[in-house]
Amino acid sequence: MNQLIFIQNGEWVIILRINFKWIHSLRWKLLITYMMISFLPLMFFSLGIYNTLEKHYIQERKAELQRQANITAGHIVVTGYLKDSTIEQKRLFHSDIQQTSKEIGARIIVVDSKGIVKNDSNKVDIGKTILQKEVLAALQGSDVAYKQPGSNIIHAVASIKDDKTQEIIGAIIISASIEDIYVSLKSVQKQLYILVVLTTLVVGLFSFYVSGVLIRPLKELVQVMKKVTEGHLDQQIQVKGKDEIAELSLAFNHMSERLLEVDNSRQEFVANVSHELKTPLSSIKVLSESLLLQENVPEEMYKEFLSDITSEVDRETEIINDLLALVKLDRKDMALSFESTYLNEMIQSILKRLHPLAQQRNIDLIYDSRRDVYAKVDAMKLTLAISNLIENGIKYNEENGTVTVILDADHQNAFITVQDTGIGIPVEEQKKIFERFYRVDKTRDRMTGGTGLGLSITHRTILLHQGSIKLISEEGEGATFIIRIPLHQNS
Numbered sequence: 001m002n003q004l005i006f007i008q009n010g011e012w013v014i015i016l017r018i019n020f021k022w023i024h025s026l027r028w029k030l031l032i033t034y035m036m037i038s039f040l041p042l043m044f045f046s047l048g049i050y051n052t053l054e055k056h057y058i059q060e061r062k063a064e065l066q067r068q069a070n071i072t073a074g075h076i077v078v079t080g081y082l083k084d085s086t087i088e089q090k091r092l093f094h095s096d097i098q099q100t101s102k103e104i105g106a107r108i109i110v111v112d113s114k115g116i117v118k119n120d121s122n123k124v125d126i127g128k129t130i131l132q133k134e135v136l137a138a139l140q141g142s143d144v145a146y147k148q149p150g151s152n153i154i155h156a157v158a159s160i161k162d163d164k165t166q167e168i169i170g171a172i173i174i175s176a177s178i179e180d181i182y183v184s185l186k187s188v189q190k191q192l193y194i195l196v197v198l199t200t201l202v203v204g205l206f207s208f209y210v211s212g213v214l215i216r217p218l219k220e221l222v223q224v225m226k227k228v229t230e231g232h233l234d235q236q237i238q239v240k241g242k243d244e245i246a247e248l249s250l251a252f253n254h255m256s257e258r259l260l261e262v263d264n265s266r267q268e269f270v271a272n273v274s275h276e277l278k279t280p281l282s283s284i285k286v287l288s289e290s291l292l293l294q295e296n297v298p299e300e301m302y303k304e305f306l307s308d309i310t311s312e313v314d315r316e317t318e319i320i321n322d323l324l325a326l327v328k329l330d331r332k333d334m335a336l337s338f339e340s341t342y343l344n345e346m347i348q349s350i351l352k353r354l355h356p357l358a359q360q361r362n363i364d365l366i367y368d369s370r371r372d373v374y375a376k377v378d379a380m381k382l383t384l385a386i387s388n389l390i391e392n393g394i395k396y397n398e399e400n401g402t403v404t405v406i407l408d409a410d411h412q413n414a415f416i417t418v419q420d421t422g423i424g425i426p427v428e429e430q431k432k433i434f435e436r437f438y439r440v441d442k443t444r445d446r447m448t449g450g451t452g453l454g455l456s457i458t459h460r461t462i463l464l465h466q467g468s469i470k471l472i473s474e475e476g477e478g479a480t481f482i483i484r485i486p487l488h489q490n491s
Contacts, residue, residue, distance in 0.1 A: 030214070034207035039200045046192040053188060057181045058154065062145035065156035068104055069174045070143070073160045075100075081119075082112060082160065082170050097121050106176035110160075113139060113169055130173075138171040152178050217245045221252060234260055280312040287312075336378040336464055338489050343373040343414055347407055350387050358394050358403065365390075366404040373409045375487045377465060382485070385461040386416060388454035389481050393420035396479075409487065413467075416483040425473040433471060434459040466490065 076082060081093040101108045101121035110119040115135060117125045134144050138157040145156040153175055160170040217240070224235045235256055237249040287305045291297055351365050358365050393403040401421040408415045425433060434455050462469045465485050473479035 030211040031204060031208050035200055035204045038203040042196040042199055046196055049192060050185060050189050054185055058147060058178065061154055061178055061181065062156065065154055065174050065176055066143060066145045069156040069158035069172050072100055073158045073172045076110065076160055077163055093119055106174050109173040111135060111171050135171055135173065139168055141168060152182060154178055217249065221249060228256060280316040283312045284309050336381065338376045338378060340374055341377050341379045343375055343407060344369050346379060346383060347405055350383060350390060351405065354390055354394065361394065362400045363394050363397050364402040366402055368404060368406040370408045373407055373414045375414045375485055376489050377485060381461050385458040388458045389418040392454060393418055393422065397422035412487060414485045414487055417480060419478065419480045421478045424475045424477045425479050426475045430471050430473065
C-alpha cells in the first residue's frame with residue numbers, strides 16, 4: 001500500500017493508493033480458486049441441510065397436529081358436545097377445549113356442519129362463520145394440515161363424524177406456532193456457517209502453503225529465464241520429480257543447451273568467416289607487397305604473382321557467393337520454384353559437367369539409374385546440392401577411385417545415393433559434417449579449393465525440399481550420402 005500526502009486549503013489530505021499487483025500472482029489466483037471451490041459447495045451443502053431439516057420438522061409438526069386434531073374430534077363425538085346444547089354441556093365443552101389447548105400449546109376451534117364456530121380456545125371467534133377452503137374440504141370429509149403463507153403458524157383441520165350415521169357434524173381446527181422450530185434451525189444454521197468459515201480458512205491456509213510449494217519451481221524458472229534473456233545462456237534448472245513442472249524444467253534445460261550451442265556456433269561461424277575471408281586477403285597483400293618492394297621485377301614474375309592474386313580473388317568471390325547462397329536458404333520466407341523435373345536427366349547433366357574434373361584425377365563416374373523418376377523440385381537449387389556431393393566425392397577420393405551415383409524411387413520418395421572410394425569421414429566427425437566451414441582435414445580442403453560451405457548448402461537445400469540426408473562412412477573406407485526427396489511437395 002502506497003500513501004500520498006498533500007496540502008489542500010491549508011489542511012493535510014491523505015490519499016491511500018493500494019497496490020493490487022499481488023492479485024495477478026498465480027499463487028493468489030490458486031488460493032482464491034481453492035477457497036471458492038471449498039466455500040461454494042459447503043454453502044450449498046449447508047443450505048441444503050437447512051432446507052431439509054426445515055421441511056422435516058414442519059412435516060413432523062403437521063403430522064403431530066393432524067393426529068391431535070383427529071384425537072380431539074373423536075373425543076368430541078364421544079362426549080356429544082355438538083349434539084347436546086344444554087348450558088352444562090356447553091360449559092364442559094369450553095372447559096375441555098381450554099384444557100386440551102393448554103396441554104398441546106395450540107389454539108383449538110370447533111365448527112359445526114355449517115361452518116359456524118361453536119367453540120374457540122381463545123374465545124374470540126365464537127359464533128362466526130369460517131368458510132376457508134381447508135375447512136370446507138374437512139366438512140366434505142378431507143383432512144388437511146398446512147402452513148399459513150407469510151407466517152410461522154401451522155393449521156391442522158379434521159372432520160368430526162358421527163359414529164353411528166357416519167355423518168359429518170363439524171370440523172376441528174388446531175393452530176400452533178412453529179417459532180420453536182426456527183429457533184432450533186437458527187442454532188443449527190449458525191453452527192453450519194461456523195463450520196463453513198472454519199473449513200474455508202483451513203483449506204485457504206493449506207492451499208496457500210501448497211500453492212507456494214507448487215509455485216516455487218516456477219519462480220526459480222522465471223529467475224533463470226531472466227538471466228538467460230540477459231545473455232547468461234549457461235543457466236540450468238535442477239529437475240525434481242516427474243511431474244509437469246519437472247518436464248517444463250527439463251524442456252527449458254534442453255532449450256538453454258540448444259541456445260548455448262547456437263550461440264557458440266554463431267561465434268564459431270563469425271570466427272570462421274573472418275578467418276576464411278582474411279586468408280585470401282593476406283595472400284593478396286603478401287603477393288602485392290612482394291612486387292612493390294622489389295625493383296626491376298621480371299615480367300614473368302609479374303604474371304605469376306598476378307595470376308596468384310587472381311586465384312585468391314576468385315577464392316574470395318567463391319566464399320562470398322556461397323555465404324550469400326546460405327543466407328538466402330536460411331530466410332524463413334525463402335520460396336522454392338517447384339516444378340516437375342526428370343531427375344534422371346538432371347543427374348546425367350551434372351555428371352557430364354563434372355566429368356573433366358574427374359578425368360584430371362583418374363576418377364571413374366558411374367551412374368546407376370534404376371527407374372525413371374519425376375519429382376516436383378527446385379531444379380536449380382537441387383542441382384547445386386547434388387553437384388556439391390559429387391564434387392566432394394571427386395576431390396576427396398583416391399587416385400583411380402570411383403564415384404557412384406544411384407537413382408531410385410518408391411511411390412512416395414526419390415532416393416539419390418552418392419558413393420565414393422575416398423578417404424572417408426571418422427565417426428566422431430560425422431555429426432558436425434554439415435556445419436558451416438567445418439572441415440575434417442582443413443589443410444587438405446584448402447588445397448582442393450573448397451570453402452567448407454558446400455555440405456551446409458546441400459543440407460539446407462534438402463531440408464527445404466522436406467527431405468533428409470544420411471551419411472554412412474568410416475575413415476579410410478569412403479563415404480555414402482543417401483538423399484531422400486518427396487516426389488510431391490505439400491502446399
